[in-house]
Amino acid sequence: MVGREGALEILGQALSCLAQAGADAGEVVLLSERDGLTRFANSQIHQSSDVEDVRLQLKAVVDAKEGWATANGVNGEAMARAARAACDIARVQPEGDSGVEPAEPQAYEDAETFDEPTAAAGPEARADAVARAVVRADRHRLIASGALRTRAMEVSYANSNGAMAYARWTGASFKAVVLTDLGPDAGSGYAEAGACRIGDIDVESLGEEAVALCLGTRGPDDLEPGEYVVVLKHAAVATAVELLAMMGASGQEYVEGRSYASGRLGQRITSELVTIADDWHAPGMFALPFDFQGMPRQAVRLIDRGVAAGVLHDRASAALAGARSTGHGLSGGMARGGHPFHLTMAPGDSSVEEMVSSVKRGVLVTRFNYANPVHPVKTVFTGMTKDGTFLIENGELVRPLRNLRFTDSLLDGVFAKVSRLSRDVQMFPDELGPGMCSAPAILTRLNFTGSSV
Amino acid sequence: MVLKRLEMALDRARRAGASYADARAVFTESDSLTMKNGQVESAAASESQGMGVRALVNGCWGYAATSSLSDEDVTRAAERAVAVAAASAKVAKRRAVLAPLEAVVARWESQCEIDPWSVPRAHKVDLLREACARVRSGGNDVRVALAYMKALRERKLFASTEGARIEQIITMTSAGVRAVAVGDGEVQQRSYPGTFDGNVRQAGYEWVEELDIAGNARRAGQEAQALLAAEQCPEAVTTLVLGTNQLALQIHESCGHPVELDRVLGTEASFAGTSFLTPEKIGSFQYGSPLVNLYADSTLPGGLGTFGYDDEGVPACQSDLVRGGVFVGYLMSRETASELGTESNAAMRASGWNRMPIIRMTNICLAPGCGKLDDLIRDVDDGVFMDGIRSWSIDDRRLNFQFGCEIGYRIRGGRLGEIIKNPTYTGITPEFWRSCDGIAGPEEWVLWGVPNCGKGEPLQVMHVGHGCSPARFRNVRVGVGRW
Numbered sequence: 014m015v016g017r018e019g020a021l022e023i024l025g026q027a028l029s030c031l032a033q034a035g036a037d038a039g040e041v042v043l044l045s046e047r048d049g050l051t052r053f054a055n056s057q058i059h060q061s062s063d064v065e066d067v068r069l070q071l072k073a074v075v076d077a078k079e080g081w082a083t084a085n086g087v088n089g090e091a092m093a094r095a096a097r098a099a100c101d102i103a104r105v106q107p108e109g110d111s112g113v114e115p116a117e118p119q120a121y122e123d124a125e126t127f128d129e130p131t132a133a134a135g136p137e138a139r140a141d142a143v144a145r146a147v148v149r150a151d152r153h154r155l156i157a158s159g160a161l162r163t164r165a166m167e168v169s170y171a172n173s174n175g176a177m178a179y180a181r182w183t184g185a186s187f188k189a190v191v192l193t194d195l196g197p198d199a200g201s202g203y204a205e206a207g208a209c210r211i212g213d214i215d216v217e218s219l220g221e222e223a224v225a226l227c228l229g230t231r232g233p234d235d236l237e238p239g240e241y242v243v244v245l246k247h248a249a250v251a252t253a254v255e256l257l258a259m260m261g262a263s264g265q266e267y268v269e270g271r272s273y274a275s276g277r278l279g280q281r282i283t284s285e286l287v288t289i290a291d292d293w294h295a296p297g298m299f300a301l302p303f304d305f306q307g308m309p310r311q312a313v314r315l316i317d318r319g320v321a322a323g324v325l326h327d328r329a330s331a332a333l334a335g336a337r338s339t340g341h342g343l344s345g346g347m348a349r350g351g352h353p354f355h356l357t358m359a360p361g362d363s364s365v366e367e368m369v370s371s372v373k374r375g376v377l378v379t380r381f382n383y384a385n386p387v388h389p390v391k392t393v394f395t396g397m398t399k400d401g402t403f404l405i406e407n408g409e410l411v412r413p414l415r416n417l418r419f420t421d422s423l424l425d426g427v428f429a430k431v432s433r434l435s436r437d438v439q440m441f442p443d444e445l446g447p448g449m450c451s452a453p454a455i456l457t458r459l460n461f462t463g464s465s466v
Numbered sequence: 467m468v469l470k471r472l473e474m475a476l477d478r479a480r481r482a483g484a485s486y487a488d489a490r491a492v493f494t495e496s497d498s499l500t501m502k503n504g505q506v507e508s509a510a511a512s513e514s515q516g517m518g519v520r521a522l523v524n525g526c527w528g529y530a531a532t533s534s535l536s537d538e539d540v541t542r543a544a545e546r547a548v549a550v551a552a553a554s555a556k557v558a559k560r561r562a563v564l565a566p567l568e569a570v571v572a573r574w575e576s577q578c579e580i581d582p583w584s585v586p587r588a589h590k591v592d593l594l595r596e597a598c599a600r601v602r603s604g605g606n607d608v609r610v611a612l613a614y615m616k617a618l619r620e621r622k623l624f625a626s627t628e629g630a631r632i633e634q635i636i637t638m639t640s641a642g643v644r645a646v647a648v649g650d651g652e653v654q655q656r657s658y659p660g661t662f663d664g665n666v667r668q669a670g671y672e673w674v675e676e677l678d679i680a681g682n683a684r685r686a687g688q689e690a691q692a693l694l695a696a697e698q699c700p701e702a703v704t705t706l707v708l709g710t711n712q713l714a715l716q717i718h719e720s721c722g723h724p725v726e727l728d729r730v731l732g733t734e735a736s737f738a739g740t741s742f743l744t745p746e747k748i749g750s751f752q753y754g755s756p757l758v759n760l761y762a763d764s765t766l767p768g769g770l771g772t773f774g775y776d777d778e779g780v781p782a783c784q785s786d787l788v789r790g791g792v793f794v795g796y797l798m799s800r801e802t803a804s805e806l807g808t809e810s811n812a813a814m815r816a817s818g819w820n821r822m823p824i825i826r827m828t829n830i831c832l833a834p835g836c837g838k839l840d841d842l843i844r845d846v847d848d849g850v851f852m853d854g855i856r857s858w859s860i861d862d863r864r865l866n867f868q869f870g871c872e873i874g875y876r877i878r879g880g881r882l883g884e885i886i887k888n889p890t891y892t893g894i895t896p897e898f899w900r901s902c903d904g905i906a907g908p909e910e911w912v913l914w915g916v917p918n919c920g921k922g923e924p925l926q927v928m929h930v931g932h933g934c935s936p937a938r939f940r941n942v943r944v945g946v947g948r949w
Binding site for chain 2: 051052055056057064065078079082085086091095099105106108141144147158270349384385389391416418
């Protein structure tokens with residue numbers, strides 16, 4: 014970790030390197046991370062790592078053309094080499110493109126979600142926590158696996174117009190998957206949580222939850238394919254929200270007609286009970302008040318009470334759409350268009366238990382596995398249920414089911430048919446990046462098209 | 467100088483209590499360019515360097531990595547790796563044992579005729595701009611024309627307390643185009659030559675020239691345009707013929723992953739999943755029809771899963787996975803191989819200096835049969851041909867899969883018929899491969915690079931390869947879902 018003063022000093026040096034390399038203007042992003050992860054499987058720790066990295070991303074503007082270069086050394090030589098590369102790339106672009114100039118200085122909210130105990134958590138603390146979860150599986154002769162991760166991150170931004178920003182935050186996540194065995198009809202349970210502070214992760218409770226779920230899933234039964242009433246627990250809903258965002262939250266895809274929202278803003282696209290947003294102010298989210306283009310990060314409602322309400326813009330897609338950047342830009346020459354880090358789905362006034370009790374015949378789904386888009390504009394997706402799928406009859410969980418394959422539309426199916434939402438939300442870490450997603454459980458319908466064997 | 471630092475780290479790890487340690491320094495540089503509709507979408511040069519130390523203490527692993535190669539930070543990484551391993555030992559039930567290995571001092575470099583960095587960027591921009599124009603010329607509704615290329619070079623030094631000292635240099639190059647056509651509530655895409663970065667090879671710029679993306683760009687645009695007006699893929703149980711781009715992913719998901727021995731032994735249960743190919747099935751389980759021969763080959767020239775030595779210093783090799791339809795082998799590390807009483811077949815790989823090596827695919831290939839794609843189609847009265855990767859999903863034991871392709875064609879009376887859109891198919895892995903009754907010959911065999919295989923926590927995105935000829939499968943369910 015380099016700290017605010019150290020980061021701003023490095024950014025200043027990098028901007029000087031860009032100027033010396035011939036850039037008319039420039040912007041620089043510094044990413045610093047300390048990542049500690051302890052994985053366990055077969056009820057023992059099998060992989061554990063501590064990694065430190067610093068990455069510097071430079072953008073050069075030469076004759077209204079831009080070029081990017083990235084380095085993970087912050088010494089003068091590495092910076093100068095990256096600055097020259099960025100300028101060389103900019104010079105060979107075919108023609109100038111308006112809008113590549115760095116942003117003017119902006120006002121950012123002063124907010125920080127950095128927790129010293131999380132940043133300081135080392136392998137010993139992680140191992141102790143894992144031990145407390147594993148012992149719960151050991152008591153029932155079950156197989157525990159999962160991971161405990163702690164991260165401390167810094168992002169800082171500066172450009173040649175004088176804009177400067179710095180943020181640091183911490184994140185912690187714990188996941189437990191408990192199995193009866195590794196065979197075809199193994200019982201399996203799962204629990205997961207993400208938070209900004211490791212103190213907010215209750216490893217023991219999560220371990221107990223996964224164990225209890227596993228014990229109830231032994232001897233699963235088959236289910237005929239077809240559309241069923243389903244109670245989707247929080248983790249499954251979080252996956253659905255993330256997939257929907259993947260299929261069209263980007264302002265660039267919206268402009269190009271490749272988003273579910275293209276031509277539909279202002280129209281009803283889901284049940285009026287559905288509100289989905291990207292909002293770093295939401296409870297439990299990490300604070301990142303600006304994006305990687307130096308723009309203030311705003312809360313954006315993607316779906317507001319069932320109506321397509323907005324998309325996420327970076328500066329380039331905003332220019333194309335005749336809109337303002339919403340502060341969701343990435344950097345480093347990555348694909349254009351806004352990207353969500355703080356997805357939320359608004360809760361309702363029910364609970365998983367109440368939803369289950371209201372179902373005459375249906376399915377309870379704990380979470381989805383390997384779910385992917387099939388057709389983005391139609392928001393068709395497919396995947397499998399995992400770690401706790403149950404048949405509901407007359408308001409009771411009557412028996413566990415084998416994992417089921419579903420193929421359905423998120424907008425025309427899952428989110429159109431929502432009739433209840435839980436009053437509580439749970440927070441999940443994005444497995445691919447720093448993002449988080451908070452989601453309630455929902456009562457809806459889902460089209461099952463197959464099952465595991 | 468870097469090697470000296472690795473040796474310093476090993477010495478520090480040993481003195482701190484490691485019974486075994488290895489250290490790996492990795493330097494990567496990449497240069498990528500993407501153009502959209504003739505304008506630069508992204509252009510970036512990237513460098514990354516760092517080193518990681520893996521230490522074994524009381525039979526438990528620890529890993530620590532740093533982007534700094536200073537004496538102080540390298541030494542600290544070694545000490546942290548030992549401390550991490552010692553902490554891991556608090557929650558240990560069995561001790562890791564490594565299969566024997568003869569340590570080597572060696573150097574290996576992939577083939578590269580034309581250094582991609584020697585080609586002027588202006589030349590690359592001109593090529594991609596021309597390709598974009600030709601994609602757009604394929605149809606009025608082709609809203610997005612993408613053309614892209616990338617070069618990546620990795621220099622890796624490996625040293626172990628057993629005496630291994632290995633240097634490897636790998637150069638990878640890719641290029642391709644994609645057409646996206648937008649109609650009324652419909653979006654269709656077509657890529658050339660394949661979906662993932664076009665196609666990626668261990669090669670130099672000569673690979674970009676061989677792909678001739680500009681010469682094939684218009685066809686991609688035409689096919690995307692035609693898909694907008696095409697009929698929906700029918701819902702049926704029918705004969706399916708797969709082109710090589712999609713078949714490569716089928717091999718990846720339903721053979722490559724389930725033969726990873728770490729999954730089989732449960733160590734990926736919480737993330738990547740487990741496997742239906744459990745050890746008692748070796749040598750007896752009918753994975754596919756007798757035509758099906760699958761193998762791992764990390765020596766294959768040009769393959770993305772090719773190297774001289776894996777990240778444990780095990781020499782590259784070829785090994786059978788499915789022989790005559792029968793499951794016969796796994797991808798293994800030194801630790802997992804020892805659990806089966808055998809030796810590693812060089813499948814331990816890390817995606818970079820900041821990741822601990824885990825079992826990964828190398829080049830997982832389907833051996834060719836005989837004849838041409840036309841011969842496979844000629845024996846089909848009523849069926850579907852699909853190719854181009856668009857969507858993928860498979861369960862955590864690698865049994866129930868569902869794929870969506872970019873393009874499909876009806877097969878009627880032994881000939882390709884009309885084009886169909888949104889083609890999907892689903893099945894159960896062994897049932898699917900047992901239904902294989904035709905594999906085209908060596909003249910149709912294509913080596914694909916998959917640059918985005920994800921596994922492990924933190925996620926490791928790995929480059930792997932798959933070679934195959936088109937193949938035919940009977941009684942497959944196609945047209946899944948409601949459209």
